[in-house]
Amino acid sequence: MIGRDLLGIEDLDRDEIERILDTAGHMCEIGTRDVKKVPTLRGRTIINLFFEASTRTRASFEIAGKRLSADVINFSPSSSSLKKAESILDTAKTLDAMDPDAVVVRHGVAGVPRRIADVLDAPVINAGDGAHEHPTQALLDCFTVRQVKGRIDGLTVTIVGDILHSRVARSNIHVFRKLGAEVRVAAPPTMIPADIEPTFGVKAFTSLRESLEGTDVVMALRIQNERLEGAFFPSVREYSATFGSDRAKLQYAKEDAIVMHPGPINRGVELSHDLADHRPSVILDQVRNGVALRMAVLYLFAGRPRAAAVAGGTG
Amino acid sequence: MTRILLRGGRLLDPGDDTDAVCDLLIEDGRIVGRGNDLRVEGATVLDVAGRWVAPGFIDLHSHLREPGQEYKEDIATGGRSAAAGGFTAVACMANTHPVNDDPATTDFILDRAEHDSPARVYPVAAATKGLEGKVMTEMAALVAAGARAFSDDGKTIMDSGVMRRVFEYSRLVDAPVITHAEDRTLVAGGVVNEGPVSTRLGLPGNPGLAEVVHISRDLMLARATGAHLHVAHVSTRGGVEQIRMARDLGVHVTAEVTPHHLTLTDEEALEFDTNAKVAPPLRSADDRDACRAGLADGTLDAIATDHAPHALHEKELDFREAPPGMIGFETAVGVTLELVRSGELAPLEWVRRLSTHPARILRVAGGTLARDSIADVTIVDPERAWIFDPAKGFSKSGNSPWAGRALVGRATHTIVGGRLVYDLERGILT
Amino acid sequence: MTGSPTQSSEAPTRAADAAPGAVPGTAVGSDGAAARVLLDDAGIRRSLVRIAHEIVERTGEPELLYLVAIPNGGIPLARRLANDLREIADLVVPVGVLDTTLYRDDLLTTGERPALRRTEMPSAVDDHIVVLVDDVVKTGRTIRAAMDALMDFGRPRAVQVVGLIDRGHRELPIKIDYVGKNLPTHPGEEVHLREVADGGGALEIIVTAAPGAAAPPSGGEGEP
Numbered sequence: 001m002i003g004r005d006l007l008g009i010e011d012l013d014r015d016e017i018e019r020i021l022d023t024a025g026h027m028c029e030i031g032t033r034d035v036k037k038v039p040t041l042r043g044r045t046i047i048n049l050f051f052e053a054s055t056r057t058r059a060s061f062e063i064a065g066k067r068l069s070a071d072v073i074n075f076s077p078s079s080s081s082l083k084k085a086e087s088i089l090d091t092a093k094t095l096d097a098m099d100p101d102a103v104v105v106r107h108g109v110a111g112v113p114r115r116i117a118d119v120l121d122a123p124v125i126n127a128g129d130g131a132h133e134h135p136t137q138a139l140l141d142c143f144t145v146r147q148v149k150g151r152i153d154g155l156t157v158t159i160v161g162d163i164l165h166s167r168v169a170r171s172n173i174h175v176f177r178k179l180g181a182e183v184r185v186a187a188p189p190t191m192i193p194a195d196i197e198p199t200f201g202v203k204a205f206t207s208l209r210e211s212l213e214g215t216d217v218v219m220a221l222r223i224q225n226e227r228l229e230g231a232f233f234p235s236v237r238e239y240s241a242t243f244g245s246d247r248a249k250l251q252y253a254k255e256d257a258i259v260m261h262p263g264p265i266n267r268g269v270e271l272s273h274d275l276a277d278h279r280p281s282v283i284l285d286q287v288r289n290g291v292a293l294r295m296a297v298l299y300l301f302a303g304r305p306r307a308a309a310v311a312g313g314t315g
Numbered sequence: 316m317t318r319i320l321l322r323g324g325r326l327l328d329p330g331d332d333t334d335a336v337c338d339l340l341i342e343d344g345r346i347v348g349r350g351n352d353l354r355v356e357g358a359t360v361l362d363v364a365g366r367w368v369a370p371g372f373i374d375l376h377s378h379l380r381e382p383g384q385e386y387k388e389d390i391a392t393g394g395r396s397a398a399a400g401g402f403t404a405v406a407c408m409a410n411t412h413p414v415n416d417d418p419a420t421t422d423f424i425l426d427r428a429e430h431d432s433p434a435r436v437y438p439v440a441a442a443t444k445g446l447e448g449k450v451m452t453e454m455a456a457l458v459a460a461g462a463r464a465f466s467d468d469g470k471t472i473m474d475s476g477v478m479r480r481v482f483e484y485s486r487l488v489d490a491p492v493i494t495h496a497e498d499r500t501l502v503a504g505g506v507v508n509e510g511p512v513s514t515r516l517g518l519p520g521n522p523g524l525a526e527v528v529h530i531s532r533d534l535m536l537a538r539a540t541g542a543h544l545h546v547a548h549v550s551t552r553g554g555v556e557q558i559r560m561a562r563d564l565g566v567h568v569t570a571e572v573t574p575h576h577l578t579l580t581d582e583e584a585l586e587f588d589t590n591a592k593v594a595p596p597l598r599s600a601d602d603r604d605a606c607r608a609g610l611a612d613g614t615l616d617a618i619a620t621d622h623a624p625h626a627l628h629e630k631e632l633d634f635r636e637a638p639p640g641m642i643g644f645e646t647a648v649g650v651t652l653e654l655v656r657s658g659e660l661a662p663l664e665w666v667r668r669l670s671t672h673p674a675r676i677l678r679v680a681g682g683t684l685a686r687d688s689i690a691d692v693t694i695v696d697p698e699r700a701w702i703f704d705p706a707k708g709f710s711k712s713g714n715s716p717w718a719g720r721a722l723v724g725r726a727t728h729t730i731v732g733g734r735l736v737y738d739l740e741r742g743i744l745t
Numbered sequence: 746m747t748g749s750p751t752q753s754s755e756a757p758t759r760a761a762d763a764a765p766g767a768v769p770g771t772a773v774g775s776d777g778a779a780a781r782v783l784l785d786d787a788g789i790r791r792s793l794v795r796i797a798h799e800i801v802e803r804t805g806e807p808e809l810l811y812l813v814a815i816p817n818g819g820i821p822l823a824r825r826l827a828n829d830l831r832e833i834a835d836l837v838v839p840v841g842v843l844d845t846t847l848y849r850d851d852l853l854t855t856g857e858r859p860a861l862r863r864t865e866m867p868s869a870v871d872d873h874i875v876v877l878v879d880d881v882v883k884t885g886r887t888i889r890a891a892m893d894a895l896m897d898f899g900r901p902r903a904v905q906v907v908g909l910i911d912r913g914h915r916e917l918p919i920k921i922d923y924v925g926k927n928l929p930t931h932p933g934e935e936v937h938l939r940e941v942a943d944g945g946g947a948l949e950i951i952v953t954a955a956p957g958a959a960a961p962p963s964g965g966e967g968e969p
Contacts (some may be wrong), residue, residue, distance in 0.1 A: 022863050170515075
């Protein structure tokens with residue numbers, strides 16, 4: 001049913017997404033045990049190939065792999081060593097020769113996990129490629145919503161922040177739409193991607209208040225200071241005033257609306273201090289669920305026997 | 316005395332609007348006559364029944380990479396690839412290493428071409444020194460050395476003051492200034508067309524606006540200075556519209572469009588294939604249609620390939636790092652014949668845009684099969700079905716979205732100065 | 746849920762243990778082949794009552810008992826067994842559910858990844874007498890996997906096994922402490938516990954031929 005690689009939510013259908021979420025639900029229980037380990041991927045090797053630095057996602061994948069008893073290797077080519085002449089595919093092929101059971105790839109440019117998957121035998125899991133997709137983040141986000149709300153169908157989800165440069169936004173748009181939610185995006189006009197409404201079937205807002213009216217989920221994205229240089233917005237102060245969420249602005253949302261953030265949070269910018277730490281924020285649930293979700297992904301995708309993987313084809 | 320008789324082909328001569336089946340006689344490098352059932356002694360006879368016979372195709376825009384980047388291509392291999400594509404002449408851009416901003420480099424290129432290239436090579440010299448967009452080049456000396464036009468192609472002259480001076484000065488030598496119109500501050504790192512595709516892929520978008528803004532600017536400067544502006548690789552509807560309006564106002568502007576902008580769209584990049592990465596980028600279906608209409612109604616004068624070879628290891632880099640560009644000499648005929656088959660262009664008009672107009676724009680001989688004109692002739696089999704395999708091509712590089720694809724239409728003979736330099740059966744003839 | 750068999754907890758000798766389109770956790774009977782009832786609800790009840798008595802007789806410290814059901818078939822059986830233990834001996838025995846899928850020894854040799862099932866252990870297993878409850882025991886691999894899982898939960902004082910049906914064809918040295926019925930079967934056949942269609946919770950053990958094989962022979966297999 002599921003293809004060989006997990007490159008993006010765009011490639012998954014609703015059944016496949018629900019299968020991953022259901023599996024994650026079972027994996028949660030393992031985190032409550034004393035011995036948080038099962039032997040499922042014992043003797044299997046998972047390589048974290050992170051071209052872009054990341055502590056949280058990498059640690060999450062590492063814990064997930066180890067809880068499944070896999071051997072997890074971290075491989076982080078530093079950006080200085082990746083000279084223009086050195087091909088990413090060379091790096092990937094070198095790793096493939098070590099016979100890994102899964103390669104988890106993060107890269108600053110969209111499309112790299114896909115190119116790597118084209119040349120590897122091992123399954124490839126996208127841990128974030130440029131502004132394109134971050135499937136495990138979106139899956140853990142919607143898993144969290146499903147956990148709290150019981151369902152996704154019919155919900156309204158509002159994603160606030162630099163949509164243009166955000167892979168978390170894109171993957172979440174796909175996952176929530178596929179599961180039947182209505183998705184809204186809110187951002188300064190400079191950060192709304194071209195033609196986003198017809199391309200993704202979402203409603204775009206430049207007014208935070210309007211985007212929050214009657215919404216069930218508020219997902220705040222991290223704003224990056226680098227975007228100041230590209231003249232995308234004038235100052236953190238102004239961003240916070242116009243698009244930062246706090247309890248007052250949350251009044252426009254449904255009474256039982258929840259607040260999410262992929263982390264790390266710029267406190268006082270995207271979210272006020274008290275929203276970051278207290279209910280209705282489910283941010284810590286997101287982190288906790290991240291390990292279970294990534295265990296589910298590794299269980300379903302890693303370690304497939306070569307013959308079956310080839311028969312299944314690429315995802 | 317060498318004679319070649321081309322027998323039974325469909326003669327397409329935009330020079331006098333001939334479109335008829337008849338024979339063509341070449342003698343000692345010149346066209347000497349045409350007629351039906353010519354009988355000539357001592358002539359090599361080429362039976363070209365069912366084929367089209369046209370004045371030699373001239374490519375206004377190519378990158379031969381020599382001097383400096385011979386691992387991608389050199390004048391010998393580029394020239395052979397051009398001849399195999401049916402081109403009897405190509406203009407090559409100045410973004411070599413060193414830049415062709417000096418008569419010595421122009422000289423070197425011409426010398427290489429003379430010895431190694433079956434096709435004629437017309438160097439386009441840089442408009443500014445080192446392509447830095449600050450100080451203009453010695454246009455008179457460069458023209459004397461053999462440069463035919465000036466261009467900073469590969470880069471854009473961002474400083475409008477400098478651009479103005481370049482246009483003004485070009486009137487001294489009466490050579491076209493060819494512009495790569497892209498406002499770099501609007502491009503802002505974009506690698507695919509800004510639109511649904513860039514939104515879906517999460518890749519930085521390069522808006523059509525960047526081209527339209529600069530085409531407008533250059534048109535206004537050309538209008539004010541009276542220079543001959545030639546707009547390279549137009550890719551947007553807005554660009555075509557601007558050129559059309561300016562033409563109506565009497566601006567001396569000509570323009571070219573590439574085979575890929577006439578037939579492909581930005582969706583080509585949806586699989587992250589870097590062979591679809593090109594500058595300006597492949598655009599929307601609407602832009603493509605506007606370019607086709609513009610070529611048909613004459614707003615865009617010529618088809619030019621922008622043949623841009625890159626090595627495999629360079630195209631294997633990620634989508635941001637991979638250099639933009641695709642090879643194009645050998646696929647141009649097969650790809651652009653699509654517009655003839657669709658009825659948008661009559662065969663004679665297609666030939667005009669590949670031969671007559673480029674000759675006029677560069678102010679070189681060619682584009683006609685009139686008596687006494689130079690015998691640069693391209694023979695095309697418009698029905699020939701084939702699969703483009705870059706490994707079998709003559710270019711050193713294989714970066715093309717058409718690799719492995721079926722095409723219909725191919726050059727079967729290329730004659731330069733009365734000498735057969737290429738035929739499909741035997742390849743390049745030295 | 747009418748007439749759909751609860752999924753056998755035995756690791757199958759073939760790849761997918763659920764037909765395509767099955768909801769994870771339940772199983773559709775193998776392509777509608779003729780199913781024969783080996784043990785009806787009354788027979789199941791009798792066996793469980795007898796087993797409950799046996800457990801009480803053999804256990805010196807019945808207050809340490811802890812029933813652990815192996816999904817899916819073991820779950821209704823463990824509940825009934827807990828009821829029987831309460832009625833017979835006034836014992837309140839905790840009932841846990843322990844999915845063994847992640848401990849299987851054949852996970853990486855089969856094509857599709859099997860769906861995971863529920864695990865709920867209401868209290869610690871340390872120092873308890875854990876009684877694993879499964880509907881059908883065949884190769885013994887599921888019981889082996891269950892013991893590995895149990896060890897990750899703690900250190901039981903003892904582990905015993907209730908198997909309602911013992912099919913034989915053991916591949917590991919696993920013994921069943923409390924057997925409902927010994928049933929010789931062809932290794933290619935499938936034996937399941939399922940709820941009776943419109944039966945109001947009644948259970949039955951059915952045997953179906955392996956897909957493609959002939960229907961199982963009619964005529965009783967005999968009581969142990």
